[in-house]
Amino acid sequence: MREQLASKGGSPAIPPGTIKPWPPVDDTDRRMVLDSLESTTHTFGPNCAALQDEFAAWNGNRFALTTNSGTAALHMAMVAAECGCGDEVIVPAYSWSSSATCVMQHNANPVFVDIDFGTMNIAVDQIEEAITPKTKAIIVVHLHGLPVDMEPVMAIAEKHGLRVIEDACQAHGARYQQRKVGRLGHCAAFSLNQNKCLCSGEGGMFVTDDEAMFRRARTLWSFGEEVAPTGRRDYHVYAMGWMYRNNDLTAAWGRAQLKKLDHYLEVQKENAACLTAELAGTPALLLPMAPEGYDHNWYNY
Ligand SMILES: *Cc1c(COP(=O)(O)O)cnc(C)c1O
Numbered sequence: 054m055r056e057q058l059a060s061k062g063g064s065p066a067i068p069p070g071t072i073k074p075w076p077p078v079d080d081t082d083r084r085m086v087l088d089s090l091e092s093t094t095h096t097f098g099p100n101c102a103a104l105q106d107e108f109a110a111w112n113g114n115r116f117a118l119t120t121n122s123g124t125a126a127l128h129m130a131m132v133a134a135e136c137g138c139g140d141e142v143i144v145p146a147y148s149w150s151s152s153a154t155c156v157m158q159h160n161a162n163p164v165f166v167d168i169d170f171g172t173m174n175i176a177v178d179q180i181e182e183a184i185t186p187k188t189k190a191i192i193v194v195h196l197h198g199l200p201v202d203m204e205p206v207m208a209i210a211e212k213h214g215l216r217v218i219e220d221a222c223q224a225h226g227a228r229y230q231q232r233k234v235g236r237l238g239h240c241a242a243f244s245l246n247q248n249k250c251l252c253s254g255e256g257g258m259f260v261t262d263d264e265a266m267f268r269r270a271r272t273l274w275s276f277g278e279e280v281a282p283t284g285r286r287d288y289h290v291y292a293m294g295w296m297y298r299n300n301d302l303t304a305a306w307g308r309a310q311l312k313k314l315d316h317y318l319e320v321q322k323e324n325a326a327c328l329t330a331e332l333a334g335t336p337a338l339l340l341p342m343a344p345e346g347y348d349h350n351w352y353n354y
Pocket of ligand 1: 123125148149194223243256257
């Protein structure tokens with residue numbers, strides 16, 4: 054037993070400087086960021102287009118849009134799923150605020166469904182009783198990097214004609230029945246902010262395999278214009294739009310980090326196993342777990 058807590062003046066168990074800043078930075082990051090800085094395009098540029106392509110290839114999606122936040126990508130998902138004024142969207146009662154506020158940003162109403170205590174994810178068996186004639190979509194959150202039980206969710210969505218949006222902001226690389234998150238519902242949002250497994254400072258990614266959803270999301274993304282990222286802009290506004298695009302410098306850093314993401318996830322898995330072994334048997338402590346068929350990414354553990 055320690056004589057005195059560090060907060061009361063005792064010596065800290067973990068000396069200052071032991072915990073390294075996230076994410077680690079090496080020469081790849083330095084070179085790619087400086088190359089972008091020395092280039093002539095600082096708005097949506099070649100690194101943005103490449104980050105979209107590389108992320109889509111890494112995750113196995115047909116379409117990706119690089120955004121300035123995960124929250125922006127969630128708002129785009131509302132439009133992709135054609136949610137509007139007065140519609141209801143089912144969301145888990147426990148998540149980051151953006152999973153619910155994105156619904157209100159598009160004048161729809163979040164309907165909260167409780168979570169399952171074992172997984173901390175949405176209680177799938179309580180979704181159906183929350184559905185009304187106004188329900189348009191279900192937002193599932195793979196919280197802390199543990200995927201939601203998607204098979205029954207997709208069956209419910211199919212039965213009621215609903216869209217399923219994955220909030221995968223914490224779940225890069227996590228898998229359900231061997232399939233990566235971001236490919237399990239109809240569209241998904243990832244975050245690239247400083248706390249996340251893939252970091253570019255701030256940033257996000259909207260992904261889908263559905264071309265019509267991709268086009269709708271893209272309209273909101275860039276001022277309501279309908280231009281393809283690499284196409285010529287006509288400067289006509291066709292819908293209510295925001296400015297959710299990413300910039301080249303940030304995307305350059307995101308690309309450098311993406312090259313190392315699989316390695317980071319491996320290390321995270323080893324660290325999680327070590328932590329679980331050390332903590333096993335601690336009274337009254339519930340540890341995160343991955344049921345059979347789930348690959349946790351151990352974010353936040
Ligand atoms: C981080 C996070 C977001 C928002 O991402 P930002 O990039 O910070 O906007 C949304 N949902 C969840 C579950 C998150 O963890």
